[in-house]
Amino acid sequence: MFINKYGLTTLSYKAVYSYQSIKLFILFRIVDPFMHYIFFATLASALVGTSYLKFVVLGNIVYYTCQTMMINFINMFRMERRYGTLELNIASPTNTLYVIIKKGIVPLLDSLFVFLISIILGGILFDLNLPINNIVNIIFLCLVTMFTMFCFSLLFACISLVFSNVNLFLNITLAFLQIFCGVNFGVNKLPEVLEFISRLLPLTHSIEALRTIYRITKYEVTSLLLKELTLGFCYLILSLILVISMEKLARKNGELFKDI
């Protein structure tokens, strides 16, 4: 009812989005996160004991949500480059950033779905009971985390345009996030300089906030989420600057992106 079947977002989804069948969706949005959490939970239990299990699973829930958004955002751009349609989009009178944001709505909804499914899976598999009395904080965390991830993915998608091997760039970035955002261990265990870097990345504060909401760690949730929100705005501004600079550079150099 609220979906415009000829809108930019709907048509972008139909044109370039990877998961268009229920079978694929169930496989990649339910079975795959399930396997991911089982793997890391088993690993954590085997290495440091079951007391650490919830800590790891909560970190991985935020990480997996971000991974979903980034992979799908990048895939859409990769498909646009493969089809040779990106130039046509950019040459149109519609603002490029607006086009990119519209295209990002489906990955955003997709990762929101993954987050919700993961919270349910966490409850069923690892006894991570949703603290209902903290529901306001959960909703706030969900909104802030999604916003920051979206802005980071936007920035990431713009940068990826200059790489011919997008997959390599994507894999390195995801590995970097997994190590430096406190997914499997607290960032306070990192050397000071690296901890400083991790505090500039998305996820770090969201992961700490989620663990606090679930009473695994003790931090100030609102403060963490405000820091995360600030980071999100910074990424948005950087994306904006990057899109404008890249458009100018493309007109100067004669190419917007590397051929793939």
Next chain:
Amino acid sequence: MSKIIEVNGLSRTYKLKEGLKTALDNVSFEVEKGEVFGLLGPNGAGKTTTIKILTTLLLPTSGEVKIFGYDVVSDSNKIRDKINFVYGGEKGVYGRLTAKEYMHYFCTLYKIKNNNQNDLINNLLTLVQLHEAENQKIHTFSKGMIQRLHIARCLINNPQLIFLDEPTIGLDPLGAKLLRDIVKQLSEKGITIILTTHYMQEADELCDRIAFIRGGKITLIGKPDYIKKSCNNLNLFEATLSINDIEKLQKENFFRNLSIKTIKEPYYIINFEANEADIEFIMKYLSNFAEVLDIKKKEISLEDAYIFHMREVINK
């Protein structure tokens, strides 16, 4: 007639690892309203660079380019509202969408109001004869259908100037003919068209004026007839011969750019260029090698003129 395009002293260089490469060197030309203007030249001559600059996708290194009186460097947004472009080939489409959905997508990008989109799309798909395939997925389309869809897409913003970069590349003769007819229709509506193509017959049929571009410079510009007449000193002959020793003829320096087509031994059709214009003399000379069954001086086509002017590049 008003000038739609004014190009003065346009140059463009690219920085490469090997150093600076000049793609366009002091190019100047003008295009009038409603003209079909052909830009012809070998690969790497600077055609696509010219088109990219004219479509505001690339900045010139030096020189001045005005489209509708607007500068391509500072007024690109004003220009983009009034132009559109089609690059040849099968890229630039979303295979999973239907033709109608594809058109809706670009209607939204070109800020066409939702209420007006259906009528516009119907009209455009009818113009390019794709209305019956409007609900068909694009990945099932032939090359010709994709090219026609590109044309429909490029008409969404009602452009007064269209750039067609090798639009008939890879099309079968029927598909190419259909596309040429569409180009003629657009031209009759007063739309100015800039066309690049490697098919000389197509350029001859469609273009009001043609520019030959070579090594980043425009070497000749004018109406197709003018270009053909510029090669009036070119003596091209076609002869039908009965000959036993064709190799002897091939070794003869008198016949330049000799091409030989075998009908059935010992009968051949040869095409060649000679310094001598007198057909009697040529016939007499040929009879030293073969029995001349027929000989005629060829009327110079645009292709002949093109080959004549681009010879240095081709020989490189």
